Amino acid sequence: MIKGLLISAPASGTGKTTVTLGLLAALRAQGVTVQPFKSGPDYIDPAFHSAAAGRASFNLDSWAMPAATLHDIRAQADGADLIIAEGSMGLFDGVAIAGEAGSGASADIASLMGWPVVLVIDVSGQAQSAAAVALGFSKLRPDMPFAGVILNRVASPRHEAMVRAGMEAAGIRVFGSLPRNPDITLPERHLGLVQAEENPELEAILARAAAFIAANVDIPALLDVANAASTTPSAGPASPPPGMRIALARDTAFSFVYPHLIAAWRQAGAAILPFSPLADQGPDNSADCCWLPGGYPELHAGKLAAAAVFRRDITAFAQTRPVHGECGGYMAMGAALVDKDGVSHEMAGLLGLVTSYEKRKMHLGYRQAHLSHPIPGYAAGAALRGHEFHYSTILSQPDAPLATVRDASGAQVSETGSLRRLGGGGMATGTYFHLIGQAT
Structure with a gap:
């Protein structure tokens, strides 16, 4: 040990x-x-x-x-x-x-x-x-x-x-x-x-x-x-990969994803295919799902709005395959993001979500979610645990709620995530919380 x-x-x-x-x-x-x-x-x-x-x-x-x-x-x-x-x-x-x-x-x-x-x-x-x-x-x-x-x-x-x-x-x-x-x-x-x-x-x-x-x-x-307990590790619940070929947004605007999830996905045999929205790259077309982590899209909203290739490619991808976003990734999937100066920037438009960073309000804490609809890797009805930390607020969220979400005390929170079914079997989902794992 x-x-x-x-x-x-x-x-x-x-x-x-x-x-x-x-x-x-x-x-x-x-x-x-x-x-x-x-x-x-x-x-x-x-x-x-x-x-x-x-x-x-x-x-x-x-x-x-x-x-x-x-x-x-x-x-x-x-x-x-x-x-x-x-x-x-x-x-x-x-x-x-x-x-x-x-x-x-x-x-x-x-x-x-x-x-x-x-x-x-x-x-x-x-x-x-x-x-x-x-x-x-x-x-x-x-x-x-x-x-x-x-x-x-x-x-x-x-x-x-x-x-x-x-x-x-x-x-x-x-x-x-x-x-x-x-x-x-x-x-x-x-x-x-x-x-x-x-x-x-x-x-x-x-x-x-x-x-x-x-x-x-x-x-x-x-x-x-330095010391260690003598307990013997035992297999915990697996963190299933959202797909076997995962297009993962990865740059300074999209970097908040827990390392244990990436490790679990790889251990399950999944391939991670990184791309950079800030470099105007879209998801690899060979992927079977796309995951947009959290990060700082509010600091790069103008550059994301101008990333025509990214927006075109992720829109085409989402028509036939699932796309999921967490916090900043969720915001980037929406219709618009209002920056700190009150300027509205067009986002990918996979969801109707409009978020604002103009009037900052801290949202912080653990989240427990019961999915009303599936997300990549988890079926409807799954109980998930995660964490939310952001300063943006929702101005409009016209899509179907994705989950019932509560804080660590059991109090229901209004940030339910959202879902939109697209084109030829594609699906866009997003949450404000960062997934940590499935509840036992």
Whole structure:
């Protein structure tokens, strides 16, 4: 069993992504083969993990995935020397009503996998009091393995000494102390970090992060405390491919698709045929379905509206075969998209959907959907789990609702997705949520 660690924090914004990326890059530079994972539904961080580690990173989600599926995804670490998983939000943050294997909290993953937690604590504005925070996190869940802390945003050697004194008195192990370092800050936008592939400085930032972590964290001590549960993986529910030849939109406007789904499709024997709508490419005509992931169509609406070949080819494709879109892909399948300046741009027109980014409103959370109609890979009546995160709103949705959709608490949400049957047996479907998998 490959040993691992989970890097978490008391809250978002405390530096766990910087620590994770620096640790991945530093270990890789030392010749350690590290498998990264991301706890929770974040679809941006895994690309940064992959750039730092040189291996594809996968999401592990205790609300949306059963335990068997989590263990199956963990098997992606085969051949690695060590696992480093990054938590989401605060260590214990999840939804109020448990899902498949927990609440979605990072602590669920640590407990299930046996990976000791290393807590990154922002100690700015406090000294010995930080120990009370660490002690509370170490004791709240007795089933969760806890290794110790990394101190972040330390002001001075004197400040560090006071914080360390408090940690020692509380019996909390300190693995490192990080001063402020603006040289490894990653740029952000409305859905989180600017995507890894869009950052020309990423390689240099990762190199600086690796050097920073290597100089300020006791990496050998971290390796010594890595661990894993002795549970045996068992086969979880398969994620069926939407077709055996899948035309997959893939560029900076369409990039949010969970890596475990792509891996499952390939393991089932499906061929992935990428194309770029931004480069005015249409889906491969040999494909038997087309999948448009989420991303940032609102930032490229004018270019998509001008992509005549893309719009022509996907319209022709949809007359005889299924096309499915998620979030940004769903928006691009609609009749129009209104950008932040209030300008309306014509989209592919496979659906009557009109969406707007002019007046931003955040929609965020887990989704559970019961399909009223089929989508590629899933029959009508299937129960799906996913996650929604966007700032656009629906101005018009004239097509048939695709599903009954509820949030994690069971409350019904208005974003039902939509369906339109086309021409010679084709079908266009879309949802605002990103599929994670089928509910058990």
